Amino acid sequence: MGAHEQISALADQAAARTALDNPSAVAELLGVLRDVGAYEQVTALADRAAARTTLDNPSDVAGLLNMLREVGAYERVTALAGQAAAHTSLDSPSGVAELLNALREVGSHGQVTVLADRAAAHTSLDSPSGVAELLGALREVGAHEQVTALADRAATHTPLDPPTDVAWLLNRLREVEANDQVSVLLARNPAAHTTLDDPYAVASLLEVLRELEAHDQVTVLAGRAATHTTLNHPFAVAALLDAFREVGAHDQVTALAERLPAAQRFLQFMTVDGNSVQFKFGREPNGSAAAFWAWDDLE
Structure with missing residues (x-):
């Protein structure tokens, strides 16, 4: 078996059997398959990833979305975007911010709204700096009502430590013109x-x-x-x-x-x-x- 056949066989195995529990690793594999010219296997892996990859880490999902777009798997971008917007974990506000930006970049504007609604209402407030990053992303994607909703929650319930995080949040609230929420946070x-x-x-x-x-x-x-x-x-x-x-x-x-x-x-x-x-x-x-x-x- 020649080198080309060996590459093709390995690509077949990878596309069909690689685990889908790490979206960033799947994205890297898609890039490798594209680089070696294994286009059929790119399609096969993209199909599997769009349908079954885990959604626990929104930052990793954002990277996978961008790679699907890069390899030309546009239908899979649409499929994954819908799943991610509706079901990704909201535990990491900074990760959600990355996913929002990725959804915008791939043109999934409807899913931007879906995720923005979920994030504003339910994202974790444990990290004031993460919340600050998410507020910035919501503003960038034009989700102004969601900015206000998240600012309300953050001003009332976010932890007051560490000091750097509180400083970042206060600055971001001011940047997004959430002046009432600045006052609420200061009142705490x-x-x-x-x-x-x-x-x-x-x-x-x-x-x-x-x-x-x-x-x-x-x-x-x-x-x-x-x-x-x-x-x-x-x-x-x-x-x-x-x-x-x-x-x-x-x-x-x-x-x-x-x-x-x-x-x-x-x-x-x-x-x-x-x-x-x-x-x-x-x-x-x-x-x-x-x-x-x-x-x-x-x-």
Whole structure:
């Protein structure tokens, strides 16, 4: 058996028997079959995939839709688009966003509406950043009523941590002009409830709160962060100190800096504001500046 016959035989086996529980792998196989000129097997696999591939991962389904279009399996695109829009899992808002964009790209506009309706009403709200991505996708496909519906749900029920995700969601709500929902989310007081484990993330939320002129929340979050945020990463702490300065939280700069020596970050403490001058000769255990001393005094 020559090489061409071997390729054909293997392509036959793959098209007829490959598992369909991984749409991204099926998409990759379709591309390989096309590249080796196994067009009949492309059609056979496309038929199977459109009818029976799993729909648990909308991001993977989006990739399969795009590959079906690339290999010219347009009828299978239509079939899979209908199945995906009606039945794909809604657990991953970011994955649903990818699928919405793919449906639009392949021209399945009716299925865009079907999926947009389902997503706005039922998608998981566990990831504020994922919800933010989905809001953007809904806006891009022109699903304005669904943007409002999802914004309502997110503003009321999405978790208030981590801070970066909340910042992304607030920004996206503002971008899609969901101003009432911004107010609803702020009324839940994310500054008082968000986690403080990541100073970078806290800094990002502080910046967004400042832009939204949520001054009381800026004060609350800055106060909490100055007292309780972790100090393990110097660059993250430096970013938070910069954020404090940008939002005018100067007392919190001082409060956070006061925690640095006990966290074995004395060199960073010395870089804050005028500490290098005030504590030129060191810092006493009680926090006061050490008196003048010379090397002879250590003898």
